[in-house]
Amino acid sequence: MSIEKISLVCLFSFVFGSYFPVGGQSGSGRNQLPAQVRYFPSQEDLMIIKHSIRCFLKNQKGIYRDKMLFNIRRVLDKYGISKYNFAAFSVHRSVGPGLSFIQGRHEISDRFCPGCGSDLYMVDSPVRILSILEGIHDKVIYGCACGEIFFQFEEK
């Protein structure tokens, strides 16, 4: 092997060695990475987030909410990112209490789900609060059993 080839191999193992730490279960290699290296979440991990949210919105039980927030946080931590944008919403790592939160990108100005028209304030409404971001006006993020995620600014 020529000198050039050997140095090329070294360069590759150096580059890929730092990008793909070996011997790590998910997460264990994270701390060894330089801070500026960012992975792009895999399709599989993005599906885990979408599926967890869909499960909670369909079932609307506390255990699915916990699982959803846990799964979002686990994926964000795995890639060392604090947020990820989907087309209709974004997911964020919590700084304060809680694991993660979801932000809607579609603002509504009435009391109806833009997906299926359900009334937010009906007794048996299929709409659930996903997150509340406190501010001068609280930004309340809703998710509906139909899959729609949206938000509204509300008086305290």
Ligand SMILES: [Zn+2]
């Ligand atoms: Zn709906």
